Amino acid sequence: MLSPGQEEHCAPTKEPVKYGELVVLGYNGSLPNGDRGRRKSRFALYKRAKANGVKPSTVHILNTPQASKAVNCKGQHSISYTLSRNQTVVVEYSHDKDTDMFQIGRSTEGPIDFVVTDTVSGGGESEDTPITQSTISRFACRVVCERNPPYTARIYAAGFDSSKNIFLGEKAAKWKNPDGHMDGLTTNGVLVMHPRGGFTEESKPGVWREISVCGDVYTLRETRSAQTRGKLVAHPPGYPLFTILSSLMLLLLPLSSPAHSIHVLCAVFGAGASGALCFTVCRMAGPGPGAVLAGGVFAVSRLVWQWSVVAEVFSLNNLFVGVLFSLSACFHCAESVHHKKKFALWGALFCGLSLCNQHTLVLYVVIIIPWALLHLFTHNGLSFFGLVSLGTCFLAGFVPYIYLPISSYLNRARWSWGDQTSFHGLLTHLLRAEYGTFSLAKTDENLNLLKMLWAQWNHCVNDLSTPVLVLALLGILLSLWNRLRCVFIWLIVTMVSIYSVFFAWRANLNIEQPLLLGVVERFWLQADAGVCVLAGLGLSWAVCWLNGRLGRGTLWNTGAWILTAGLISHMISLNHKECDQSGNDVVDRFAREVVLSLPPNSLVLTRGDLPGNTLRYLHYCQGLRPDISLVDQEMMTYSWYVAKLQKHLPGVTFPGRWWDPINTMDKKTFSIEQFLKHNMQKVC
Known part of the structure; x- marks a missing residue:
């Protein structure tokens, strides 16, 4: 890390990679030795000639102080979490060739790259100036930058001392995460804030958060040195359409409790989603075992079952996915332009309506709309009046959003999530600006794209089963010999592929932690629906192909029904114990x-x-x-x-x-x- 003056002498002939800069805006007090000399205020982070980053490796649970000293004396980076006088957890860190580490703190020792000068409060300097405990740690924090594009930088609380160690004593806030890994907070804490509106003259202060030793983001503790951590940052739940439908459910069908009523409503949404997928296959390949397979496998898969019995927006989103698939199939198979226009209008309405619930569906909508317009254009069904009609239907779907400013203005709700009476407040809520637009959380966490896609693939293998994936691939292959089939199949494939890649890119949560994996995997449901439709079409078309080539249609049809019944029964027996929450109070x-x-x-x-x-x-x-x-x-x-x-x-x-x-x-x-x-x- 270099100051501006040093950059001129140390920069090689080849332009070095510059990760970014640290700027000191001001100090809360005065320097003990006065303002003599120039204080560095801008520091640049350049790619090092040799990587010095570290990453967690071996974990030791030690029950004696002697064992702890033996581990720490290896000359290796380590973090010690003292749980009691007789128990310490030591996490060893090994060299990471893909990252550079820069340390920040009050200490002037070698491990510190960026020295933050301590100050005396009160602005005076005299012999009577009381000595107060510094709020700047000697080894405050570390910034880790990836050496390869996009050069992602992450900040972690605490820095390694001259012995390459970090110690969290008995009184420090520390805990074990659901994945079994230790984490903690330093006494002084490392706080971060991202301005609302970005770094502009019009920006306003954002919400302060605290960074843990392992780099997670938490809400602030009640006091600076409190031993209880804040909570992991979440995103706002619910959207207007789900709220309106829930209110109607409570009004029209009050059951034993409000929770019971909304759970029943979500279960109905989930059942409707499965029925819509079944209808999609029926419309493309006719009724039969393939249609039952598509709807049945989706209905009893672990994630769908799990999120169809709780008060959440995901089952309603599944329903909209099924409806859009069904309308797309009807539109594609319609024999006359008149019928295509009718289904296009319904599709435009539901495209808008679906975006009032969960915004991830926009990745399907932006593919369906140009596909439908191109389809109408090639069939001479597109006109200026038709475009206006489609646009009107699409905008009509956004009507539920009127609920937000009206509800905010009336202010009758005893629990709310924002102020939508102004356009800026409404836009902030729609874009989730306070929590990260097009991201799951407003953090700098950014996992490897391939790692996220691999996790989704493992989910498909484990939850949907290998036979379903084989049938989906078979459906893609069998569609290549039929133009009518091919167009619809590749519409589904394109939507699922683009959605999966985009979501893997923007899902900025660490899925190595089971709690955060549970947050991420709910969004895989949208892609699962497409996979189930492909599998259903694959089974239906395989039966037709075998019947056409080998005859004995009854035999192949019976085998398909047996396969469907076997798969669904197996998934029910596999998931029932985990998903049945009827006795959980x-x-x-x-x-x-x-x-x-x-x-x-x-x-x-x-x-x-x-x-x-x-x-x-x-x-x-x-x-x-x-x-x-x-x-x-x-x-x-x-x-x-x-x-x-x-x-x-x-x-x-x-x-x-x-x-x-x-x-x-x-x-x-x-x-x-x-x-x-x-x-x-x-x-x-």
Whole structure:
């Protein structure tokens, strides 16, 4: 890492690869020795002549201090997590030829590339200046840059000292991730913030997050050195169409509980999706075992089953995928231009409507629309009036989005997700700007494209089974001899391929962690639907081909039915135990025990999905404990939270517009200490 003055002398004749720059904007205080001399304020990160990056390798669980010293004395990079006096987990790091590492901190020792000068608060320098604990760690953090394009840079809390070690003591926040790997936070912490609106003059401060030792992104801790971590950053749930349909379900068919009603609704969506895939195969190849295979295998596959019995948007998205496939098949097989126009109008409407639910479907829509227009053009069915009609139907599908600004303006909802009364607020919500547009999360995590595609392939093999994939490939091959079949088959193949590659590129979560893999794999459902249709068509066309070449149609048809029944039965027996949640009431019992244990008129500060969502469900949806007030700590950091929800929390006082854990001096913001002082009588 070089300062601007050093760059001129050290740069070789060949232009070096420049990863980026670090700029010091200012210091909170004054230098102990005064302002004599020039302070470096800009530092450039260049590709090193030789890679010095490291990556985790061996993990040791040690029960004696002597064993810990023996491991740390190997001269190898390591991170030690002290769990107790008698137990330490040491993670050894090996050389990584594909990355460069740059370390930042207060220390001037050799391992530090970028020295951050410490300052004295108060702006004065005298003998009476009190010595305070520095908020800058000696080995604060490390930046790791990939040596190959696109030169992705990642930041990690803590840096390796002169002995190549990082120590997290007993009092440091540390934990074991679901995948079994250790992680933790440093005492001073490493905080990051991405401005809203990008790095422009009009940009506004974003939300501060904290980086862990292993590079994950968490919400802020309550205090700088708290031993409890924040929660992993998530994205906003739900979209307007799902909310409207859920509300209608609760109104028209109230069951034993709101959760039960919405779960039934999602199960109906899932069943409808399977039926739509079955109809798609029927329209292209006629009724038979292939159609049942497409719908049946999709219905009882692990992911579809799992996400069709919970209140989530994925089963509705599956339904829209099935409807678009069905309308595309009807449009493709229609015998007259008049019928093609009719199906095109319905398709345009559902293309718009589907985007009111889950935005990933846009990757199918942008392929279907030009395909349909080209198809109409080649059949002399395209006119100016026709284009206007199609555009009108497409825009009509977006009508549910009107619900967002209306609901935000009326402000009757006791729990909201943003302020959509302004165009900027609506656009922010539509683009998920606060959470990463066209990404799963607003992080710099970026996995290898091939690794993500390989994970999806393994999912298809394990969850859909090898015979289904073989039938899908057979369907592609058998379509090559028939132009009518070929066009539709390659439409499906193109959609599934582009979607899978694009999603693998933008799915910026580490799937090596089981929790994050569960987030990613839900989005593979959209591609699974296409694979099941291809498999159903492959089976149907294989039966027709065998019957045409060898005769004995009854024999081949019976064999196809046996194969279909066997595959579906096998998948049911395989997935039923894992997907059957009919007797699972753990979350409900947890929430009830928590909410019933609270004193009367309590103010409850929630943090995390499990306590937050479960308590809100019982409080808002089932009317349990109407005397308490629920305030979400993370949501308080958003500028819209207090403005939109303050009137629904009449007993709660907010001493500012939002909670800013960093800049507590701003007149518009408040600290958690100020919030507690104003509400001390109600705090629980």
